[in-house]
Amino acid sequence: MRTTPFLIVAALAVAGCGTSDREARIARARAETRRLAASLDRLEERLLAGQARVHMWQELRSRHERVSAIACASQEAHAIAMELHAMPAEEGRPGSAPPAHVAVLASGPARPARHGEAPQ
DSSP states (O other): THHHHHHHHHHHHHHHHHHHHHHHHHHHHHHHHHHHHHHHHHHHHHHHHHHHHHHHHHHHHHHHHHHHHHHHHHHHHHHHHHHHHHHHOOOOTTTTTOOHHHHHHHHHOOOOOOSSSOOO
8 A cells, every 4th residue: 555655646747747848848939929919910020011011102103194294295395385475476366465565575674764865
């Protein structure tokens, strides 16, 4: 009967070791779970930042296309107006000035008359 207390003590020791080993494995698994969750959170942040960056560049491209279309239309209208202005003046054409008036405008503003001088 002396062996019975020894077996009980040995069984408790093995059970105690098994419990601490099990607790250690659980602690390691929980720590690994926390590390993986943190890693996934960082990955998600990077993916969302990349997605936002792609969205921003797509929006910039779209705005650039719209502005370019407006600029091209404006430049075309300006080029047509310049061409019409460079053409010889025709009677009845809207916006055409007689040659004498154009020459006065091209020579610059008139100098103000000084005291005693005739105005120009």
